[in-house]
Amino acid sequence: DAGVTQSPTHLIKTRGQQVTLRCSPISGHKSVSWYQQVLGQGPQFIFQYYEKEERGRGNFPDRFSARQFPNYSSELNVNALLLGDSALYLCASSLPGINYGYTFGSGTRLTVV
């Protein structure tokens, strides 16, 4: 089975631009989460979607938005990019409930210049 796939792997954008990151979960996983990881820090929670509904949102500005499609894949959109948005963006999928860990993709490295 394929793991969690993310695209693109690397991206360079200019301040003020918009970016869309994509994620495909493991087959059978209906939950997709997005995390931002700045160099040298642990990941920070951005969103979780389950069955196409937003279940939770972290402390990120409205410039960050996401959606989940009927096939459970997901997109993360960031508008009006700032230099501080430069980070590794990680997508994870999981089974529901508190007894399961998360499977992460390899991430998208976003650089804003």
Place this chain on the structure above:
Amino acid sequence: SQQGEEDPQALSIQEGENATMNCSYKTSINNLQWYRQNSGRGLVHLILIRSNEREKHSGRLRVTLDTSKKSSSLLITASRAADTASYFCATDESNYQLIWGAGTKLIIKP
């Protein structure tokens, strides 16, 4: 915000030795999870311990959880060069959000 705090921030040991990392957290949790990250890429799930469990084993990994002290430890026995990575603890308190520490950077010297 980050709930977990790993200790030490960095650890360098000889191959074959045991490595112990600690994690402290602040609130009640459903479970605590440990992950490994190589070279700033994707995170790999290592082990999950539920709040009603005290100890769990998986291969060369041993995790303990003390909910009264809000702390956990990860022991890697008989370390190998391939264990060189950053290790993170993450707590699940809401069933949809993991809260992470800043990680322990482990270096295994040959």
